[in-house]
Amino acid sequence: MLECAESTEILLTHPLIPSGPIPxxxxxxxxxxxxxxxxxxxxxxxxxxxxxxxxSDSIRVKICxxxxxxxxxxxxxxxxxxxxFFPSVVRPVRILPRQSFTGGGIELSFPISHSPVVTAPxxxxxxxxxxxxxxxxxxxEIRFGxxxxxxxxxGEKDDFLTQRTIFFNPDRDPHPWMSWSNAGxxxxxxxxxxxxxxxxxRHDSELRNIDWMAEGPRQQSDLRQMSGFFWKNPDCCAxxxxxxxxxxxxxxxxDPGQVPGIKLxxxxxxxxxAWVSQYTxxxxxxxxxxxxxxxxxxxxDVLEPGQSLHHVEYWIPSATPRNIQQISLxxxxxxxxxxxxxxxxxxxxxxxxxxxxxxxxxxxxxxQLPDAPDMDSNSWAISGIAELGKxxxxxxxxxxxxxxxxxxxxxxxxxxxxxxxxxxxxxxASSADDRAHALSGRIWFAKHGNPRRAAACFxxxxxxxxxxxxxxxxxxxxxxxxxxxxTLDERRRWLDAVSALDDEWIAERRASLLLDxxxxxxxxxxLKNTRFQLVHQRYxxxxxxRQIEARLGLQPERFLGWLGEDDLAEFGAYREHSDG
Numbered sequence: 001m002l003e004c005a006e007s008t009e010i011l012l013t014h015p016l017i018p019s020g021p022i023p024x025x026x027x028x029x030x031x032x033x034x035x036x037x038x039x040x041x042x043x044x045x046x047x048x049x050x051x052x053x054x055x056s057d058s059i060r061v062k063i064c065x066x067x068x069x070x071x072x073x074x075x076x077x078x079x080x081x082x083x084x085f086f087p088s089v090v091r092p093v094r095i096l097p098r099q100s101f102t103g104g105g106i107e108l109s110f111p112i113s114h115s116p117v118v119t120a121p122x123x124x125x126x127x128x129x130x131x132x133x134x135x136x137x138x139x140x141e142i143r144f145g146x147x148x149x150x151x152x153x154x155g156e157k158d159d160f161l162t163q164r165t166i167f168f169n170p171d172r173d174p175h176p177w178m179s180w181s182n183a184g185x186x187x188x189x190x191x192x193x194x195x196x197x198x199x200x201x202r203h204d205s206e207l208r209n210i211d212w213m214a215e216g217p218r219q220q221s222d223l224r225q226m227s228g229f230f231w232k233n234p235d236c237c238a239x240x241x242x243x244x245x246x247x248x249x250x251x252x253x254x255d256p257g258q259v260p261g262i263k264l265x266x267x268x269x270x271x272x273x274a275w276v277s278q279y280t281x282x283x284x285x286x287x288x289x290x291x292x293x294x295x296x297x298x299x300x301d302v303l304e305p306g307q308s309l310h311h312v313e314y315w316i317p318s319a320t321p322r323n324i325q326q327i328s329l330x331x332x333x334x335x336x337x338x339x340x341x342x343x344x345x346x347x348x349x350x351x352x353x354x355x356x357x358x359x360x361x362x363x364x365x366x367x368q369l370p371d372a373p374d375m376d377s378n379s380w381a382i383s384g385i386a387e388l389g390k391x392x393x394x395x396x397x398x399x400x401x402x403x404x405x406x407x408x409x410x411x412x413x414x415x416x417x418x419x420x421x422x423x424x425x426x427x428x429a430s431s432a433d434d435r436a437h438a439l440s441g442r443i444w445f446a447k448h449g450n451p452r453r454a455a456a457c458f459x460x461x462x463x464x465x466x467x468x469x470x471x472x473x474x475x476x477x478x479x480x481x482x483x484x485x486x487t488l489d490e491r492r493r494w495l496d497a498v499s500a501l502d503d504e505w506i507a508e509r510r511a512s513l514l515l516d517x518x519x520x521x522x523x524x525x526x527l528k529n530t531r532f533q534l535v536h537q538r539y540x541x542x543x544x545x546r547q548i549e550a551r552l553g554l555q556p557e558r559f560l561g562w563l564g565e566d567d568l569a570e571f572g573a574y575r576e577h578s579d580g
Contacts, residue, residue, distance in 0.1 A: 002133045002156050004126055005053045012044040012281070013090040016100055020471025022438045023380040025416040025424075026446040026577045029538065031097035032417040033142055033380045034116050038099065038470075038505060039533065040092050047090070052126065054133050054152070058159035059317060061152060064105075065124040068117040069137030069150055071106035074161060074250065076317040083250040083317035085184045085286035091279045092119055094535035096574045103279045104184040104286060106315065110148045110167060111141060111177035113297055113574060123343040129335060131155055139346035144175040145384030146303060147342050155332055159316070162332055166310040166340055169303040171386055176300040178573060180261065180292035181313060185250050187276075187287040189221035189269055191243040194251070194324050196234035196262070201296060203228040207569045220287065223268030226275060226566060230296040231262040238327035239264075240316070241289060247319050252291050253327050254313035261292035271561060278534055297572045310337060354382045361391035366398040372406035375435060375466065381410040383417035405433040412436060421447045434466040442475055446577060451482035470503050477509045481516060488517055504532050504564075508541055515544065520551040532564030537574055541565050 017039040024030025049066040055077070062073035067090070074083040086104040095101035097112050102119055109115040117139065127134045138149035147168040152161060169175055185191075197213040204227040210216060212231070217223050231239075239262055240251030266287040267275045277283040293311050294301060303309065314330050316322070345351040353370050360368035372395070373379040381388055392411035399407050408431035416424035421443055428436040428443075441457035444450045458476040461467045473494055480487040491513050498506055507530040514523035527545060541563040549556050559567060 001055075001057055002128070002154060003053075003055050004128070004133055004135075006126075007051045007053070008048050009051050010046050011049055011088065011090055013047040014044045014092065015041045016092055017041070018378055019099075020469050021375060021378060021435055021466065022442065022471055022475070023413045023417070025413060025439065026421075026442055028446075028575050028577050029096065029099055031112065031116055031143060031576055033382050033384075033413075034098050035378045036098050036100075037092070044089065044091070050121075050124075052124065052135050054135055054154055056154040056156055056158045058157070059154070059161065061154065061161055063124075063135050063137065063152060065137050066121040067102075067105070068115050068120060069108060069122050069124065070118070071152065071161075072104075074106070074315060074317050076159075076319055079247070079319035081248045081317055081319045083185065083248060083315075085186045085284075087280040087284070089279075089281045090119060091281075093278050094533060094538075096537060097576070099535070101279075103276065103288075106163075106181060106183045108148075108150045108165060108179070108181055110179045111143060111146060111175065112300075112576070113178050113180050113572075114182070116141070116143065117346070120347065122346045125341050127335075127339075131333060132335070134335065136341050136343075138341070138343040140344050140384070142345070142350055142382045142384040144169070145171050145386060146175060146177070149340055149343060151340050153332070153334065158330075158332065160330055161315040162312065162330070162334070163315065164310060164312045164334060164340070166308065166337065166342075167303060168308040168342060169305060172305050173386075174302045174304045177303050178292075178294060178297065178300045180263065180290045180294075180297070182288050182290045183250060183252070183315065184286040184288055185241055186243055186246055186248065187220050187266065187285040188243050188245055189219070190245050191220040191241055191287065192321065193218060193220075193241055193264060194249075194322065195229075195239045195264060196231060196236045196324065198234045199232045201230040201232060203230070203569060203571050205567045205569060207571055220266060221269055223266050224270050226267045226272040226568065227265070229264045232295065234262055236325050237329065238324040239289065240318075240322065240324065241287065242318065242321040244321075249318045249321060250289065251316040251318060251322050251324065251327060252289060252313060253316065253329055254291060254311070255329060258311035259291050259293055259313050261290070261294050261296065263290035263292075263296070264288070265290065271559065272566075274561075275534055275536075275566070297574070300573050350379075351382055351385070353379065354385055354388055357395060358385065358387055358391045361394045369395055369398055372403065372410055374406070375433075375463070381414035381417070383414060388414055389418070402432075405431045405436070409433040409436040409439070413439060416443060434461045434463045437461045438466060438472050438475065441479060445475070445479045445482070451479045454479035455483060455487070468498055470498065470501065470506050473498055474505055474509050477513070481512060485516070488513070492517075504530055508544070511548075512544055515548055515551065520548045524548050524552070527563065532562075534564050534566075536566055537568065537570070537572070539565055539570070542567070
């Protein structure tokens with residue numbers, strides 16, 4: 001019996017607060033042209049999500065196209081076992097690339113880890129043949145314009161889920177990529193780690209190589225801090241976890257020639273459990289087991305023009321512990337690769353204006369030229385539409401006054417998003433749009449390391465709404481701080497102008513100003529009295545606190561978790577750009 005059903009579910013969802021109107025080009029906490037976020041609201045709203053359920057004789061799978069194609073449930077019917085952790089709430093947290101990650105289920109990431117569309121809708125298609133049922137999810141992603149499709153399928157007698165993933169680069173240029181399948185599974189102190197032997201890279205507060213069989217943890221209670229493990233040369237191709245108190249487990253197997261990457265991530269028990277609790281309702285814990293076509297997350301690969309890649313992997317729910325050495329690789333007969341859909345742009349709100357612009361340019365009809373997004377719109381020219389450069393230049397030539405300034409801003413953002421920083425600065429310098437001044441400031445500072453030119457750009461901003469936006473206040477302060485003591489009064493004036501805002505990112509800059517003003521005690525007080533949301537793989541507050549300790553002659557505190565930052569060793573190609 002193969003069955004399929006489509007439905008709509010309402011989930012509690014915490015809205016996100018955008019970081020600001022300045023595009024995420026050269027933003028270490030962003031990924032152009034996607035919008036990034038700085039906060040998650042404390043109270044949720046109700047939101048509808050499309051769900052697709054498929055089931056065989058043995059298992060039932062639920063997929064959510066509105067959460068990036070995430071698998072929300074993998075249920076073994078005979079024993080009533082749910083293999084996945086899904087928190088029944090969408091409560092995004094500060095994890096790259098957009099600072100909008102939500103955990104649980106099985107997430108596919110591309111072209112970076114984690115997925116930029118982890119909480120966004122993608123396209124999907126349901127197909128059946130005589131032997132199998134297929135649910136395909138995917139899109140043409142807007143960063144580089146590459147296509148990705150993840151195909152989930154079941155045969156009537158299958159007690160495992162087959163996942164096939166396909167990537168394709170239609171562009172004329174090669175593009176970097178990374179991809180991991182990330183399964184969130186329930187975690188309790190007795191959760192057992194069933195992973196291969198062999199050399200493993202351990203990533204926690206240090207980076208070191210260990211022998212898994214001799215030094216690796218055996219269960220969740222063995223870990224007292226967040227830790228990641230990457231297998232370098234595993235002695236078998238299967239792995240998984242099993243929790244005796246739940247009588248539930250999940251196992252993964254794949255051809256190591258296609259999917260050599262194996263990762264275990266756990267926040268452990270004790271001090272770091274809050275990093276999981278922040279995206280749940282009730283504080284229950286999960287850990288992540290991951291697989292991918294790359295060995296670890298320190299580097300990316302390159303997808304050449306016209307190149308297509310695919311790989312297949314299998315997920316096996318279990319009510320009993322399994323011997324991973326005895327898990328064999330399934331060999332279901334799948335439809336041809338040509339039959340797997342290649343999806344287009346998934347979200348009309350992202351691309352419609354830019355496709356309209358490209359169409360008007362192609363026809364040479366300036367009467368069809370749309371209006372450029374205004375200051376209250378965080379819509380930025382899509383870098384993944386390669387032909388947009390000529391269309392944006394044409395829009396500039398076809399416009400006058402403030403309309404021309406807006407198109408110049410968008411053209412400059414697009415050029416910077418395509419890696420052409422100098423060309424972008426030249427275009428942005430011709431625009432009187434205050435967003436162009438602010439973006440130029442970021443490029444001069446983050447890309448070219450020139451705080452004086454950056455400060456001049458920020459000083460050219462005329463609109464109070466732009467100048468006093470926290471995103472701009474913070475970017476300006478970083479540039480001014482790099483110029484030294486000569487700018488202390490100017491920094492103070494701007495930070496005083498927003499002193500009533502309850503904004504943790506401004507508090508961070510205020511502490512920096514106080515330290516630079518030779519008042520380390522007040523700087524410490526600001527940090528101590530600020531309630532920070534947790535943010536992964538960012539260490540600015542930690543570095544600031546260490547400077548304060550040194551200035552006050554204090555012994556360094558061992559763990560600074562209350563600053564909202566982890567203490568992981570810096571590792572991984574999670575960012576498009578480094579800190580300025």
